[in-house]
Amino acid sequence: MNDCPHVEELPQPAPEPLSDTCPECLAAGTHPVQLRICLVCGHVGCCDSSPGRHGTAHFTDTGHPVMRSFEPGESWRWCFVDGSIV
Numbered sequence: 202m203n204d205c206p207h208v209e210e211l212p213q214p215a216p217e218p219l220s221d222t223c224p225e226c227l228a229a230g231t232h233p234v235q236l237r238i239c240l241v242c243g244h245v246g247c248c249d250s251s252p253g254r255h256g257t258a259h260f261t262d263t264g265h266p267v268m269r270s271f272e273p274g275e276s277w278r279w280c281f282v283d284g285s286i287v
């Protein structure tokens with residue numbers, strides 16, 4: 202079931218990625234495990250298995266609710282507000 206209201210509010214078409222890796226990791230010298238892209242603004246951040254968890258930090262900072270996997274071949278989306286795949 203997909204009853205996430207946040208997906209409906211995402212910009213169309215989806216934003217272009219702002220970078221090709223996590224810029225916070227690049228600045229801090231840490232390595233992202235996997236990458237996620239914010240579907241509101243195109244911010245690229247790392248996953249919760251990465252040291253910096255910058256994807257989650259981006260949601261905390263901005264309130265942008267939905268991200269998509271930025272890994273090749275993966276297209277699932279995650280809503281931070283609902284805490285589920287959408």
Ligand SMILES: [Zn+2]
Pocket residue numbers: 205206207208266280281282283287
């Ligand atoms: Zn949602």
Ligand SMILES: [Zn+2]
Pocket residue numbers: 223224225226227233246247251253254255256
């Ligand atoms: Zn990061």
Ligand SMILES: [Zn+2]
Pocket residue numbers: 239240241242243244259263265
């Ligand atoms: Zn964003």
